[in-house]
Amino acid sequence: MPSSKEIGKLGEDIAVKFLRKKRYKILERNFQKDIKGLKLGEIDIVAKKDKVVIFTEVKTLKRESGISPEERVNFRKRQTIAKIAEIWLNKHKIPLNSPWQIDILAIVLNFDSRIAKIKHFKNI
Numbered sequence: 196m197p198s199s200k201e202i203g204k205l206g207e208d209i210a211v212k213f214l215r216k217k218r219y220k221i222l223e224r225n226f227q228k229d230i231k232g233l234k235l236g237e238i239d240i241v242a243k244k245d246k247v248v249i250f251t252e253v254k255t256l257k258r259e260s261g262i263s264p265e266e267r268v269n270f271r272k273r274q275t276i277a278k279i280a281e282i283w284l285n286k287h288k289i290p291l292n293s294p295w296q297i298d299i300l301a302i303v304l305n306f307d308s309r310i311a312k313i314k315h316f317k318n319i
Contacts, residue, residue, distance in 0.1 A: 197257075202304065206255025207239055209311050210300045214251070219244045228282050236275040240300075241283060248295040250280040255302040264301035265316055273297065273319060
């Protein structure tokens with residue numbers, strides 16, 4: 196069975212394919228901000244569609260469990276993503292009042308059937 200890190204990477208690869216099929220342009224993967232070696236946070240996928248920059252958090256589980264992947268993105272995690280998103284926008288000289296949003300891609304993998312269930316939550 197793959198490690199949780201391998202499952203996360205697999206989920207992100209599936210998410211990129213999913214978004215590309217829906218005509219999203221992938222701008223960056225795994226953007227993280229550190230200050231003095233301390234990791235402030237990370238955004239799994241930065242994409243763009245219809246002039247909107249979309250910061251996507253990917254949550255992947257290897258099977259259905261008591262808590263869904265999207266429920267693992269709590270209020271604190273959403274706040275962190277928003278802060279890192281603002282840092283990304285500043286770094287790329289995109290005004291903060293430009294259209295942007297945070298999405299969640301919740302993925303549940305079934306290794307027996309080799310099927311991934313994907314739920315896309317937009318503008319959370």
